[in-house]
Amino acid sequence: MKSVWWQLWDVVLLVALWIPSCLGQTTAPPPFEGGKLKFRLAGYPRKPNEGRVEIFYKGEWGTICDDDFSLANAHVLCRQLGFTSATGWTHSAKYGKGTGKIWLDNVQCTGSEETIDQCKSRGWGSSDCTHDEDAGVVCKEERLPGFVDSNVIEVEENRVEEVRIRPVVAVAKKRLPFTEGIVEVRYKEGWGQICDLGWNPKNSRVICGMMGFPYERKVNKNFYKLFTDRQQKFYRLHSVACTGAEVHLSACRLQFNKGNASASCERGMPAVVSCVPGPQYSQASSQKKLKSTVRLKGGARFGEGRVEVLRSSQWGTVCDDHWNLQAASVVCRELGFGSAREALRGARMGQGMGPIHMTDVRCMGQERSIWSCHYKNVTSEKCKHTEDVSVRCNVPYMAFENMIRITGGRTRYEGRVEVTTTSGNGTQGWGLICGDGWSTREAMVVCRQLGLGYANHGLQETWYWDGSNVTEMVLSGVKCTGDEMSLSQCQHHETPSCLRTGARFSAGVICSETASDLILNASLVQETVYVEDRPLHMLYCAAEEDCLSKSAAKANWPYGHRRLLRFSSQIHNIGRADFRPKAGRHSWVWHACHAHYHSMDIFTHYDLLSVNGTKVAEGHKASFCLEDSECQEGVAKRYECANFGDQGITVGCWDLYRHDIDCQWIDITDVKPGTYILQVVINPNFEVAESDFTNNAMKCSCKYDGYRIWVHNCHHGDAFSDEAERRFEKYPGQLNNQIS
Numbered sequence: 137m138k139s140v141w142w143q144l145w146d147v148v149l150l151v152a153l154w155i156p157s158c159l160g161q162t163t164a165p166p167p168f169e170g171g172k173l174k175f176r177l178a179g180y181p182r183k184p185n186e187g188r189v190e191i192f193y194k195g196e197w198g199t200i201c202d203d204d205f206s207l208a209n210a211h212v213l214c215r216q217l218g219f220t221s222a223t224g225w226t227h228s229a230k231y232g233k234g235t236g237k238i239w240l241d242n243v244q245c246t247g248s249e250e251t252i253d254q255c256k257s258r259g260w261g262s263s264d265c266t267h268d269e270d271a272g273v274v275c276k277e278e279r280l281p282g283f284v285d286s287n288v289i290e291v292e293e294n295r296v297e298e299v300r301i302r303p304v305v306a307v308a309k310k311r312l313p314f315t316e317g318i319v320e321v322r323y324k325e326g327w328g329q330i331c332d333l334g335w336n337p338k339n340s341r342v343i344c345g346m347m348g349f350p351y352e353r354k355v356n357k358n359f360y361k362l363f364t365d366r367q368q369k370f371y372r373l374h375s376v377a378c379t380g381a382e383v384h385l386s387a388c389r390l391q392f393n394k395g396n397a398s399a400s401c402e403r404g405m406p407a408v409v410s411c412v413p414g415p416q417y418s419q420a421s422s423q424k425k426l427k428s429t430v431r432l433k434g435g436a437r438f439g440e441g442r443v444e445v446l447r448s449s450q451w452g453t454v455c456d457d458h459w460n461l462q463a464a465s466v467v468c469r470e471l472g473f474g475s476a477r478e479a480l481r482g483a484r485m486g487q488g489m490g491p492i493h494m495t496d497v498r499c500m501g502q503e504r505s506i507w508s509c510h511y512k513n514v515t516s517e518k519c520k521h522t523e524d525v526s527v528r529c530n531v532p533y534m535a536f537e538n539m540i541r542i543t544g545g546r547t548r549y550e551g552r553v554e555v556t557t558t559s560g561n562g563t564q565g566w567g568l569i570c571g572d573g574w575s576t577r578e579a580m581v582v583c584r585q586l587g588l589g590y591a592n593h594g595l596q597e598t599w600y601w602d603g604s605n606v607t608e609m610v611l612s613g614v615k616c617t618g619d620e621m622s623l624s625q626c627q628h629h630e631t632p633s634c635l636r637t638g639a640r641f642s643a644g645v646i647c648s649e650t651a652s653d654l655i656l657n658a659s660l661v662q663e664t665v666y667v668e669d670r671p672l673h674m675l676y677c678a679a680e681e682d683c684l685s686k687s688a689a690k691a692n693w694p695y696g697h698r699r700l701l702r703f704s705s706q707i708h709n710i711g712r713a714d715f716r717p718k719a720g721r722h723s724w725v726w727h728a729c730h731a732h733y734h735s736m737d738i739f740t741h742y743d744l745l746s747v748n749g750t751k752v753a754e755g756h757k758a759s760f761c762l763e764d765s766e767c768q769e770g771v772a773k774r775y776e777c778a779n780f781g782d783q784g785i786t787v788g789c790w791d792l793y794r795h796d797i798d799c800q801w802i803d804i805t806d807v808k809p810g811t812y813i814l815q816v817v818i819n820p821n822f823e824v825a826e827s828d829f830t831n832n833a834m835k836c837s838c839k840y841d842g843y844r845i846w847v848h849n850c851h852h853g854d855a856f857s858d859e860a861e862r863r864f865e866k867y868p869g870q871l872n873n874q875i876s
């Protein structure tokens with residue numbers, strides 16, 4: 137029994153490293169004097185001359201992002217820390233993730249600077265990184281002779297950074313996530329336990345929240361006592377007193393053990409917690425969808441995104457006044473995750489569109505829903521979508537990133553996809569996926585599963601990347617919806633059979649940390665829509681570009697007319713990266729009749745649908761030239777079509793296709809009077825990466841009496857509650873006034 141126990145030390149590593157900034161740490165940071173920077177090395181495990189670099193600036197400790205980091209940077213930092221020079225530096229939070237601010241990003245020293253603030257960087261506090269990217273340095277052991285600097289601070293002994301729950305044998309056999317176990321905290325020499333005398337459910341709630349679980353439950357202590365009685369124990373913490381609203385153990389009142397740590401908990405045992413996983417992580421109902429009045433949009437990873445709330449069947453965003461970790465944690469827990477790791481302001485996960493439902497949200501931390509917190513309604517003009525809030529939640533450790541890998545690419549964001557396999561005799565290996573039918577949707581799942589963000593491309597051939605010794609195709613016919621947590625949840629063939637064999641035709645991905653997000657202005661469609669009978673003699677160009685329905689070919693040109701449903705399209709980029717056509721300019725197509733280049737073959741679909749969903753009139757499968765027609769305040773235009781200019785839509789800008797330009801219509805000459813749905817879909821084939829495809833369709837209800845047309849309830853695909861959307865699809869003509 138004992139040996140199995142010890143093996144688990146290796147198997148199980150449930151780690152939560154991060155400590156919130158605003159809740160503070162157990163020991164107060166030293167006072168800020170005279171504007172001088174302070175430095176320290178932190179993290180585990182490390183020697184005294186290495187660690188995560190932390191800087192004290194403006195009263196707060198923070199870290200440095202590893203982007204553009206170099207040995208030259210490390211030299212400057214090591215000298216400031218009292219060492220002669222650096223021997224190396226580390227990226228990706230090698231010494232654990234820091235807390236609070238990320239003070240510096242894209243630091244580029246030449247190596248000769250005296251202090252780090254003389255080096256080039258984005259400026260204090262300006263960073264797009266997470267603490268996963270904290271930089272560290274390895275300094276030479278040799279110290280600068282005579283170095284005395286009160287601004288180099290030793291890390292306090294009494295700090296809790298990492299916390300884990302360690303299951304025991306019987307529990308560990310179950311699938312991930314582990315929801316129950318002994319609570320352990322990391323310290324210099326290893327992991328220690330917490331004495332459970334005085335332990336209460338509020339403490340458990342905080343631990344469960346850190347581990348990605350919304351709630352705690354009672355645990356069978358006797359069961360654990362049997363195990364722990366036989367173990368050597370090291371009680372790191374003597375007592376813990378949380379209020380339950382903390383998002384990290386370090387924010388609770390803590391008493392560290394002094395002296396003989398093994399003997400100090402004689403009448404107690406190690407603290408044990410049991411957590412209730414959110415429905416999406418519970419094994420009984422792995423695919424169950426949560427019915428909720430809150431959702432996250434546009435996040436690159438699970439458990440993060442822009443917060444949207446549902447009121448009167450319509451989704452809207454939350455304004456960032458007073459937004460903090462307490463409120464963010466209520467959102468996270470409501471969604472079946474743990475507490476919040478970060479509460480972000482200023483549309484860090486892209487802007488929403490449509491209503492802003494709340495501002496000034498203040499939660500105690502115990503609320504079951506954000507709607508139970510105090511909040512204010514947003515008065516017009518008070519908030520803009522540039523102030524939309526977002527969250528990063530603690531999510532359970534699922535080891536998803538160990539089940540697949542990508543190889544052969546030029547950067548760590550691209551490569552051939554490989555999946556783990558277990559052969560008949562139990563040996564583990566890796567295999568490839570057939571490229572047949574592989575698309576952006578499947579790539580989206582791979583990129584998210586690996587923590588690499590959004591999918592730029594799903595590639596069906598990967599011969600141009602470095603080969604590897606993995607050549608066997610082990611998976612084919614993979615079909616994902618795009619929402620799956622891991623590739624294993626997607627459909628695939630029972631036994632692999634590829635149309636094109638050979639490793640050169642294996643599936644690949646190119647991932648990206650940021651993506652665009654296009655959305656059509658639905659109210660503008662509603663405001664500008666009309667019917668025009670346009671004489672055929674004015675439609676030669678349009679006919680050449682295939683913008684009329686088939687029956688136009690049989691018309692008596694140039695006599696007669698076509699009946700056109702016309703409207704303006706204003707396509708906004710509300711994401712975090714510019715929208716660029718997939719094809720390079722060498723493959724753009726010159727349209728002589730309209731005298732411009734088309735950079736995307738199919739950019740939008742315009743359709744008129746009957747109530748049962750069949751198409752009654754198809755617009756031109758519009759290809760456009762893409763440009764910034766206008767931008768929101770403070771954003772500069774970057775793309776324009778004229779003169780073979782660069783095409784695209786900048787973040788914060790929109791491309792306008794006015795109702796009176798050629799082909800901006802649906803030819804409804806053959807449509808009978810009735811009730812219909814007008815539908816516009818942008819980027820319909822997912823050709824270009826977006827952070828959110830659910831808002832790419834826009835629908836309106838249409839009533840046509842043979843002469844005039846009435847258009848109501850224009851909304852984008854994810855604007856209504858599911859129930860309201862179903863009602864709309866069923867009776868598009870009657871929804872009027874039910875949604876305001």
Ligand SMILES: *[C@@H]1O[C@H](CO)[C@@H](O)[C@H](O)[C@H]1NC(C)=O
Pocket residue numbers: 396397398399
């Ligand atoms: C701590 O206490 C235990 C049990 O009372 C004892 O066996 C051990 O030697 C002590 N260790 C130290 C370092 O005093």
Ligand SMILES: *[C@@H]1O[C@H](CO)[C@@H](O)[C@H](O)[C@H]1NC(C)=O
Pocket residue numbers: 511512513
């Ligand atoms: C906010 O507006 C909703 C409906 O528009 C109303 O029911 C609610 O009472 C308002 N709440 C506050 C706090 O003003």
Ligand SMILES: *[C@@H]1O[C@H](CO)[C@@H](O)[C@H](O)[C@H]1NC(C)=O
Pocket residue numbers: 559560561562563
């Ligand atoms: C298991 O099977 C694989 C081939 O499927 C073979 O290469 C490997 O040597 C086998 N391992 C053992 C331990 O038998």
Ligand SMILES: *[C@@H]1O[C@H](CO)[C@@H](O)[C@H](O)[C@H]1NC(C)=O
Pocket residue numbers: 605606
């Ligand atoms: C594949 O190559 C890697 C290094 O290139 C090596 O570590 C690994 O053992 C090889 N695997 C097989 C199955 O040959």
Ligand SMILES: *[C@@H]1O[C@H](CO)[C@@H](O)[C@H](O)[C@H]1NC(C)=O
Pocket residue numbers: 657658659660663
């Ligand atoms: C959408 O169009 C309406 C109507 O023209 C306009 O008032 C509104 O400002 C537009 N929305 C955005 C986000 O530009």
Ligand SMILES: *[C@@H]1O[C@H](CO)[C@@H](O)[C@H](O)[C@H]1NC(C)=O
Pocket residue numbers: 746747748749750
């Ligand atoms: C759908 O509606 C159209 C006309 O509104 C009709 O011609 C067609 O037969 C219907 N299809 C189905 C499957 O009901």
